[in-house]
Amino acid sequence: MAQHDKELDASGLNCPLPILRAKKALNDMQPGQVLRIIATDPGSVKDFDAFAKQTGNELMDSKEEGGKFYYLIKKK
Template structure:
């Protein structure tokens, strides 16, 4: 999926719950409908970002993994 991104967060090397907490802070600075890309290395972040998006109401547009890197693309709820 090729998605226009408004901000990017590199949470590489951070462990739960830090990637989610930093993403929450980054999303707070975006307007509704804007898109954040998060890069993480914590395997638990896959489950965490799915649950976070569902609970808060953001849209998880993309979730992918490659070579120990996990990329999440999240659209902030309007």
């Protein structure tokens, strides 16, 4: 997986907490920096896609591995 500047472990958290925590983490980052998110909520797949589309932050990668979901989001 590509380089990232910050990691957020949202494992065990349910909707909408992964999105809210990710938004908070992005607030403290610089444009162009990449946030890696780990989540276990299956609903987060569509939600992070929708989050990226609506906020303009780029969803660089979204994948499942061993029951966990991994996302890379580049701050706008």
